[in-house]
Amino acid sequence: MGYFEKSKINIIKHTSLWLGLAIAVVLLSIILLFTKGLNWGLDFTGGTLIEYRLGRTFENVGEIRPLLTEFNLEKSFIQKVEDNGVIIRVKELPNEIRDAITKKLSDKFGSAELVRQEFIGPVIGAELRRAAIIATILGLIAQVIYISVRFKPDMALAADIGLLHDICLVILAFILTQKEINTPFIAILLTVVGYSINDTVVIFDRIRENLKLRSRDSRETFPELVNRSLLETMTRSINTVLTTIIAVLAVYFFGGSAIKDFAFGLAVGIATGGYSSIFICAPVLVLLRKKQWLREEEKLKEAPVTTAPIVPESKERQVKTAPPTKSPTVRRKRR
Amino acid sequence: MRIGLPIKVVLIIALVGLSVWTFLRYSVRLGLDLQGGVRLVFEAQDTPEIKVTGDTLNRVQTIINSRVNQLGITEPTIQREGERRVVVELPGYQKDPQSAIELIGKTALLEFKDTGTKFVEEGTKLTDAPTVLTGADLKDARVGYDQYGRPVVEVEFNAKGAKIFAEFTRNNIGKYLAITLDGVVISCPVIRSEIPDGKGQIEGNFTLDSATQLAVLLRAGALPVPLKLIEMRRVGPTLGKDTIDASIRASIIAVILVMGFMLIYYRFPGIIADISLITYIALLIGLVSALKATLTLPGIAALIMSVGMAVDGNVIIFERVKEELKKGKSLMSSIEAGFKRSYAPILDSQITTLIASAVLFYFGTGPVRGFAVMLALGTLISLFTAIVVTQILFQIFERLRIIKSAKMFGV
Numbered sequence: 001m002g003y004f005e006k007s008k009i010n011i012i013k014h015t016s017l018w019l020g021l022a023i024a025v026v027l028l029s030i031i032l033l034f035t036k037g038l039n040w041g042l043d044f045t046g047g048t049l050i051e052y053r054l055g056r057t058f059e060n061v062g063e064i065r066p067l068l069t070e071f072n073l074e075k076s077f078i079q080k081v082e083d084n085g086v087i088i089r090v091k092e093l094p095n096e097i098r099d100a101i102t103k104k105l106s107d108k109f110g111s112a113e114l115v116r117q118e119f120i121g122p123v124i125g126a127e128l129r130r131a132a133i134i135a136t137i138l139g140l141i142a143q144v145i146y147i148s149v150r151f152k153p154d155m156a157l158a159a160d161i162g163l164l165h166d167i168c169l170v171i172l173a174f175i176l177t178q179k180e181i182n183t184p185f186i187a188i189l190l191t192v193v194g195y196s197i198n199d200t201v202v203i204f205d206r207i208r209e210n211l212k213l214r215s216r217d218s219r220e221t222f223p224e225l226v227n228r229s230l231l232e233t234m235t236r237s238i239n240t241v242l243t244t245i246i247a248v249l250a251v252y253f254f255g256g257s258a259i260k261d262f263a264f265g266l267a268v269g270i271a272t273g274g275y276s277s278i279f280i281c282a283p284v285l286v287l288l289r290k291k292q293w294l295r296e297e298e299k300l301k302e303a304p305v306t307t308a309p310i311v312p313e314s315k316e317r318q319v320k321t322a323p324p325t326k327s328p329t330v331r332r333k334r335r
Numbered sequence: 336m337r338i339g340l341p342i343k344v345v346l347i348i349a350l351v352g353l354s355v356w357t358f359l360r361y362s363v364r365l366g367l368d369l370q371g372g373v374r375l376v377f378e379a380q381d382t383p384e385i386k387v388t389g390d391t392l393n394r395v396q397t398i399i400n401s402r403v404n405q406l407g408i409t410e411p412t413i414q415r416e417g418e419r420r421v422v423v424e425l426p427g428y429q430k431d432p433q434s435a436i437e438l439i440g441k442t443a444l445l446e447f448k449d450t451g452t453k454f455v456e457e458g459t460k461l462t463d464a465p466t467v468l469t470g471a472d473l474k475d476a477r478v479g480y481d482q483y484g485r486p487v488v489e490v491e492f493n494a495k496g497a498k499i500f501a502e503f504t505r506n507n508i509g510k511y512l513a514i515t516l517d518g519v520v521i522s523c524p525v526i527r528s529e530i531p532d533g534k535g536q537i538e539g540n541f542t543l544d545s546a547t548q549l550a551v552l553l554r555a556g557a558l559p560v561p562l563k564l565i566e567m568r569r570v571g572p573t574l575g576k577d578t579i580d581a582s583i584r585a586s587i588i589a590v591i592l593v594m595g596f597m598l599i600y601y602r603f604p605g606i607i608a609d610i611s612l613i614t615y616i617a618l619l620i621g622l623v624s625a626l627k628a629t630l631t632l633p634g635i636a637a638l639i640m641s642v643g644m645a646v647d648g649n650v651i652i653f654e655r656v657k658e659e660l661k662k663g664k665s666l667m668s669s670i671e672a673g674f675k676r677s678y679a680p681i682l683d684s685q686i687t688t689l690i691a692s693a694v695l696f697y698f699g700t701g702p703v704r705g706f707a708v709m710l711a712l713g714t715l716i717s718l719f720t721a722i723v724v725t726q727i728l729f730q731i732f733e734r735l736r737i738i739k740s741a742k743m744f745g746v
């Protein structure tokens with residue numbers, strides 16, 4: 001017995017707590033989405049972005065802002081990147097003004113190298129948003145189909161509920177941190193879609209296997225079986241999330257400023273994907289099969305009084321009535 | 336099919352060797368965000384006469400192709416995207432993107448217009464005068480010099496154009512012929528005599544650069560519809576280089592941490608996981624190089640993340656082996672059962688990731704596509720290393736009698 005199996009933690013017993021938390025996350029993300037909103041980046045808003053590497057380090061963007069007054073751009077979005085980099089985001093930027101800004105910056109800071117320039121037309125943003133939504137929905141549908149085929153439709157539903165929670169949580173994380181949403185955000189969402197299901201699949205596979213192996217007169221109820229399956233796969237669930245998170249955190253801390261937000265989104269998505277598989281998908285599956293296992297439990301309750309003695313008898317009778325040629329093979333197998 | 340263990344080992348070592356060789360030989364193709372360069376997205380605009388169709392876009396693409404070839408960029412890519420877009424990527428292009436935008440995005444419709452006795456100033460818009468000839472009637476355009484040594488564009492009409500030109504000049508001596516580029520007059524010479532050979536000169540206050548550019552545009556031909564720039568991204572070489580350095584650092588740290596984790600948590604089986612992880616990395620970089628897949632920044636993130644995901648197969652197998660051992664099975668049958676029972680969950684969980692990458696590939700562009708490709712490649716290879724390579728390693732250690740007791744699995 002592993003650590004978690006010995007611990008006898010009952011996750012399914014606290015289903016209402018897990019689902020309450022999940023509903024809170026979903027509601028909070030929806031409310032904040034409409035009140036606080038996401039910080040849409042250049043890819044979605046359109047406009048022009050320029051990034052400079054300056055000749056010397058500077059304290060904060062307050063040193064840069066006054067330089068832009070002359071062009072009426074002092075209210076633009078200005079962001080410091082590492083020690084000596086700066087990003088300026090504006091709606092429109094004719095080349096002459098860009099060159100004038102470059103000159104001003106290089107006068108003040110010794111040098112100013114234009115390391116990045118991006119222009120995004122207004123149409124692109126709307127399209128990207130649509131593409132992101134369609135891609136995510138299609139991803140969800142594709143996973144539902146796959147899980148329905150490989151497992152059961154109710155398992156697919158349970159997995160997708162967990163998935164929706166994960167997507168909400170990633171969005172929530174981006175609302176709360178106000179990190180910019182750019183094109184790679186689609187990649188984060190789809191990775192979460194893939195990864196969250198990945199975790200769930202391993203747990204559901206174990207539930208399926210345990211159901212198959214369960215003998216007919218087992219006293220284990222379905223919720224107990226799901227809980228056992230969760231504990232049996234717990235080490236795997238934790239370790240696989242850990243190794244992936246370790247890798248993504250390495251990108252977050254050492255991969256440079258350009259990829260930091262992306263790595264952040266992936267890390268959140270992977271963590272919640274692992275969490276939801278255990279604390280949402282499995283409990284939801286138990287709820288979805290409630291009718292089925294309540295019926296089974298009813299039978300079990302009755303079993304000790306009335307049906308229990310009958311079962312072995314009938315089994316014996318079956319063996320006896322079976323053709324005699326078969327019984328030796330049965331015995332041989334048992335040896 | 337039964338293949339002996341030594342042959343399997345040799346095959347895998349050969350595969351790893353081949354991968355490393357491919358990587359060293361061909362290296363990896365870097366996306367614009369890593370090596371620097373310019374990415375331009377143009378959208379074809381409908382005109383009252385022409386609606387943009389697939390055919391129009393094909394012509395646009397061909398023309399852009401020949402224009403871009405004049406830029407001397409090593410590996411430009413020009414791709415259609417959707418119904419009316421063309422994406423131009425110019426890796427390593429370090430000049431002001433504006434000059435590339437002008438060269439590629441200009442309609443460059445050259446027209447010779449009959450203005451009769453009226454002289455039209457350069458720079459004015461001229462739309463109403465009847466068109467005699469267009470750039471489509473040209474056979475060639477080159478830079479030349481006039482008698483004062485100023486740059487001009489020498490044009491030569493094709494047979495049909497030359498005939499019309501000769502006829503028109505013969506009948507209109509003393510009158511003006513306005514030459515317009517995209518509706519704007521660049522020159523308005525007076526016709527002094529008949530020009531029978533179909534050769535002419537455009538004098539239009541050119542510098543050598545602007546004359547060269549016009550000649551290029553005329554040779555490539557006019558775009559059938561105007562283009563509008565809707566996206567431009569330029570990454571300078573320093574930013575790209577810094578990003579690569581940071582990515583390499585992050586990859587090394589990620590690999591060390593993941594390997595360390597497996598080793599500390601699983602001990603002996605951890606060594607097996609680590610060896611198959613090294614195999615995984617070798618095969619991955621080999622395949623990425625061999626397929627000439629473009630590596631983008633999100634793609635790198637996918638690769639690093641995949642290192643963490645690749646050991647998942649091992650985790651599933653090792654946990655299963657442990658369980659079987661705890662049930663009291665012998666070491667060898669536990670290992671066997673551990674593998675057998677792990678195929679289904681490993682396969683199912685990896686296929687879900689593949690589905691997600693497929694959807695992402697379909698909807699994504701540029702760097703995001705790079706992410707989807709790397710994620711899919713990583714997933715496929717990790718299936719191979721987690722199942723096949725790990726199993727072979729177990730068999731080797733078993734033959735060498737290194738695997739002796741269940742204690743090695745921490746049971």
